[in-house]
Amino acid sequence: MEFLRDLWSYMRERKKIWLIPLIVILLLFGTIIVLSSGSAIAPFIYTLF
Secondary structure: OHHHHHHHHHHHHOOOOOHHHHHHHHHHHHHHHHHHOOOOOHHHHHOOO
């Protein structure tokens, strides 16, 4: 949790708040890829990329 606190303080201090949506989208794509890699939905997910 210290990493998240440091990241948040860095973004707030350096006025990099615009990075929050980018980080959220990257995390969502990562979880979609990891969760769908072993399922029957995988061929449909990979066509999106």
